[in-house]
Amino acid sequence: MLLASLVEPSFGLIFWMTLTFLTVLFLLAKFAWKPILNGLKEREASIADALNEAKRAREEMASLNAKNEELMRAAREEREVLLKEARDIRDKEIAEAKGKAKAEADALLSRARIDIQNEKNAAIVEMKNQVAELSILVAERILRDKLDSSAAQQSLVDKVMAEAETRKS
């Protein structure tokens, strides 16, 4: 009898099972499965969106980075060019300045040399004049000393006369 009851579906249980299962099915469908499945779908959609967004952001970032890199490279190149130009200008200016300075210095030097020469010539002339003056002075003094007596003056005159005579003859 018990074995038979195992394979013989009892009316009571069929009744309760149908009633309970359909009630549970209805309640769960309305209050559980709907929000759960919707929640899952929404979350999956939002995750997919977020992933896409992240991917796009990453791509954007990569392109930005590439752009930055490009800009940096260009800037570096420009800097190099500028620096080179500056160096060239500086070198040129230094060279020019050096040339100018040398020329000026040379000019100055030559002018100085001319001046020195002139001064030297003037000095020599002056010295010659002074020597002449001094010699005249000395000669005057000597003459004065030697011709302070009339006898001496007479002898000199005689001597000069004699010399003149000899020169005439």
Add this chain to the structure above:
Amino acid sequence: MSLKSLLRLASLMIGALLMGPVSAQHEGHEHGHEGHDHAHEHAVEAVAVAHDATHHEEAKGGFDAGQLIMGHIGDEHGWHLWGHTSLPLPIILYNSERGLSVFSSNRFDHGHKTYGGYALHDGHIVAVDDPDGTDAHHASINEELTQATWDISITKNVMSLLVSAALLLIIFISVAKAYTRRAGQAPTGLQNLMEPIVLFVRDDVAKSAIGEKHFMRFMPYLLTAFFFIFLNNLLGLVPIFPGGANLTGNIAVTLVLALLTFIIVTVNGNKHYWHHILAMPGVPGWVLAILTPVEILGMLLKPFVLMIRLFANITAGHIIALSFFSLIFVFGETSAGAGYGVAIGSWAFTVFMMCLELLVAFIQAYVFTFLSAMYIGAAVEEPHHH
């Protein structure tokens, strides 16, 4: 096409094989029934012997494994907890002669007494003509009135059904609340536990078997069926109240589930589906005369196999686990030492069986849901040109 019809024939035969032992069990013990197929009798001989032994040993008061196992996997009025303690459950009966009768199963005094013109006879409620309190074993059964009586009592299985229904509602409505309260956020707690299973049913069962276009319509049924079967399979493994009822191993329960699948398939079957069943395209008329009945039989057999598979798997698991336990007491009766000795092995085997049953609990829930989804998928399949 010939392969498909061959497969259908094969499934038909499997169905017949499954049916055999079932009907044999039925006949072996319902001696009043006619038209036996004795070829199948031996298939349940072991159980039958154990069960027959029941009657002989009952008088001697010895341990009766058959009675114990059948008591556990069957249904009962009142929920046996331990020893002589039972949880009384409401008995609800109706017939046109006596109207509606509602009373506690306690009134039957474990089947020893009659009450309200009814008595418990071998687990079934029968109508009797004796006054209340008569010894049920000597009561005169009113066969005619018994046949006319509808028994919708809250039995152990119905009680377990209500408990599991309540559990399902509590669990999933609270999980659903988590989805609305914490929309778009990562799952936590119970929600986290259930989500992979829900996703499994959605993606690997419904979507793969029914297809992208239609599967959402059938999700509520598939999810409910899956969790109902899974939860009750698990509750069946819990040996103490309120677990331990063999609900998914009860043919009435699997019958209702299979019938629902059948109704859903039949209601949702499109033109393409019916065309293939009633008149397989591209098949000559004389073959159709054979094929169409086979197809129709196959259509009916599908839910039948669904019903039997779940019932047989769960019941068999319970019988094996309980049999190992019974061995302890069977041997214990001959000598206490033997009982203790066998207990070690029995215990180990029962633990092993329990682990296996945990797996089976999931697999059977999955198989039932997946096959239901497959049948639904075949019913809503769009015609593809081949």
